[in-house]
Amino acid sequence: MRVLSTVKFTLLRMLRNFIVLLLLLIVPIVLISLFSLILSGAVTDTGEPYLKQPAVSLVLCFQLFGGSTVMYMIHSELFTEHRARMQMLPISLTMYAFSIMLCGVVYSVMLGVILMTFTQFVLGLIWEHWLWTIYLITLMAILSSVVYLVFMFAVKVYKTAERLSEVYGIGFILLAGLFFPMPDHAFFRFMGSYGNPLTLSTIAIHEMSMNNTSKAWFAANILLAATIILFLVMMVVGRRRFMRDRV
Amino acid sequence: MxxxxxxxxxxxxxxxxxxxxxxxxxxxxxxxxxxxxxxxxxxxxxxxxxxxxxxxxxxxxxxxxxxxxxxxxxxxxIGLVTQEITIFEELTAKENLQFFAGVYGLKGEVRKQKVREVLEFVGLSDQANKLPTKFSGGMKRRLNIACALTHSPSFLIMDEPTVGIDPQSRNYILEGVKRLRDxxxxxxxxxxxxxxxxxxxxxxxxxxxxxxxxxxxxxxxxxTIQHEEKVSFEVTDPERIPEGSLEKIAGVRRVLTAGNDITVISDAGSGNLDRMLSIIKEHTGVLGIQTERPxxxxxxxxxxxxxxxxxxxxx
CATH class of the missing domain: 3.40.50.300 (P-loop containing nucleotide triphosphate hydrolases)
Known part of the structure; x- marks a missing residue:
């Protein structure tokens, strides 16, 4: 398993990509801090801080964009500049691609956990179910990587894949009604609840904090099922892309 | 073999x-x-x-x-030096080499030693801990080559390894190729x-x-293509050379005059440079001679x- 020797370097490369760190860590920290200043001390009727909802949303929202690093790295190493050199290495490129994907997920989850730690220990927000939240962040991170790779494998032009991934990220934030309320229509109701990974994970966290375990698991399992299905789709389109580009 | x-x-x-x-x-x-x-x-x-x-x-x-x-x-x-520079910009020169050495199964002290050797070979030892973003084009090219050498390949393929670099780096690379052959x-x-x-x-x-x-x-x-030789003479006054005197020399095919330059094209290996020179010197001064080999x-x-x-x- 020589691919294992590359993991340390893949993670190092991700950590040294300061633009990604700025966008996926610094920006949410600044936003949550701003919300904290605005909503300082305010609580809902149930005694929950008003900051909780935007904090959960922000931690999960940025997971929608976590797949960008994975998509970029796999594209540059297996399809463009580095392709020839990588193909000459005595390792399985499929395993190498998986290792990049796993590193991307770990990196994305790590950023999410840093955000949770910041909000709890700096802003004083209590996350009741850490492991459950980390599980949902992990699902969101895997889903994001899978979706981004499906886009990258399915379209010929990388820029198109980038635009599609932006539509995925921003689109689900819009459909979740975070910027403004969506029209009262069956489609938007569905996309604002069970058809949206962002709302599914938010529901799962919220229901778990209300001790509605079954509802929480139901939402999380829909997310898991979607991830598994899209993972299979990714395998198929990825294989097709590898075969096509080999010519 | x-x-x-x-x-x-x-x-x-x-x-x-x-x-x-x-x-x-x-x-x-x-x-x-x-x-x-x-x-x-x-x-x-x-x-x-x-x-x-x-x-x-x-x-x-x-x-x-x-x-x-x-x-x-x-x-x-096999080692492959790609035409494009395919190093990782986020990793230092040393880490780049460690990455490739690891993929080829080198571990521990052997890997460290090999990385040191290769950095020395391409002249980047003093840049080992720097990121390639701070490197010149030539240094990046050398690191690109180094990445293909960590596993001591017996067959090295170099695809246009010197594109777009300065003559000094090019010479360094060519010397390195000769040392690898040795x-x-x-x-x-x-x-x-x-x-x-x-x-x-x-x-x-x-x-x-x-x-x-x-x-x-x-x-x-x-x-296979050397059928003729070309010698150019720069003279002080070409008009003082009698017309046809050079053409009469055995093996001479053509004589071309342009300004102060006289170009004589003759059969390959005809060995008539001495005779041409003596005829020219008899009538005018010679400022320079240039022979062109294919x-x-x-x-x-x-x-x-x-x-x-x-x-x-x-x-």
Whole structure:
């Protein structure tokens, strides 16, 4: 398993990509801090801080964009500049691609956990179910990587894949009604609840904090099922892309 | 010992034939200079030789294996220096080499030692802990080469490794190639820079439009087209030389006069320089003499009727 020797370097490369760190860590920290200043001390009727909802949303929202690093790295190493050199290495490129994907997920989850730690220990927000939240962040991170790779494998032009991934990220934030309320229509109701990974994970966290375990698991399992299905789709389109580009 | 061979290899992209019945043998210890203009098929040939690109017809044999020539076992013996700089900009020079050494199974102290050796070999020891973003083009090229050397390959393929770099770095790389040859590494070196091939290659393969059009040692190839010699004299007053006096010398084919320059074209090996010089000196002063020998560029031109490099292409 020589691919294992590359993991340390893949993670190092991700950590040294300061633009990604700025966008996926610094920006949410600044936003949550701003919300904290605005909503300082305010609580809902149930005694929950008003900051909780935007904090959960922000931690999960940025997971929608976590797949960008994975998509970029796999594209540059297996399809463009580095392709020839990588193909000459005595390792399985499929395993190498998986290792990049796993590193991307770990990196994305790590950023999410840093955000949770910041909000709890700096802003004083209590996350009741850490492991459950980390599980949902992990699902969101895997889903994001899978979706981004499906886009990258399915379209010929990388820029198109980038635009599609932006539509995925921003689109689900819009459909979740975070910027403004969506029209009262069956489609938007569905996309604002069970058809949206962002709302599914938010529901799962919220229901778990209300001790509605079954509802929480139901939402999380829909997310898991979607991830598994899209993972299979990714395998198929990825294989097709590898075969096509080999010519 | 034959390191690699191709027999009747054909590679098509639709109706375009990128490689047309390529027959090629590469023997241990050789530096093969693969010469051809852009689009000749050099990179495609490397792609098919290494299994990166499937081919439509023919056979490829690597290290005596024709059934599974592109196995991981064979890949471990090959180093590829890519035309593009394929290093990781987010990793230091040392980390880049550690990455590739690790992939080839080197661990612990062996890996550290090998990384040190390779950094020393490419002259980047003092830059080991710096990120390539701070490197010059030449240094990046050298690191690019180093990445292909961490596992001490017995067969090194270098695809235009000196594109776009300064003459100093180019010389450094060419010296490095010679040192690798001295260590017993077989090298396939592709370029469209004639002077590089003339400096290092033990055998030259000239490609054009997907075909190998000629192969041999540089001297042999030049010999095949060396039918005439050209000598230019810069003189003080060419009009004082009696008309027809140079043409009468045995072997002289043509005499051309332009300004103060007289160019005499004669049969190869006619050995009449002394006589030409004495006639000219008898009538006028000689300011300079220049002899022009054909090079591989002339060989290519003779074979194809085209220049190897387009006008205006980078030097």
């Amino acid at each position: 034959t390191i690699a061979s191709m027999r009747g290899v054909v590679k098509r992209y639709g109706s375009y034939v990128a490689l047309d019945s390529i027959d090629l043998d590469i023997h241990a210890g050789e530096i093969i200079g693969l010469l051809g203009p852009n689009g000749a098929g050099k990179t495609t040939l490397i792609g098919t030789l290494t299994g990166m690109r499937p081919f439509d017809h023919g056979t490829v044999e690597l290290f005596g294996q024709s059934k599974h020539p592109f196995s991981h076992e064979n890949k471990e013996k 260590r017993g590494t077989t090298i396939l070196y592709t370029t469209h820079y004639i002077e590089e091939i003339e400096a290092i290659a033990s055998r030259v393969i000239i490609m054009d439009q997907g075909q190998i059009i000629k192969e041999g040692t540089p001297a042999d190839l030049i010999q 090079n591989l560029e002339d060989v290519f031109f003779t074979l194809t009727g085209r220049q190897l490099r387009d006008k205006g292409e980078e030097q």
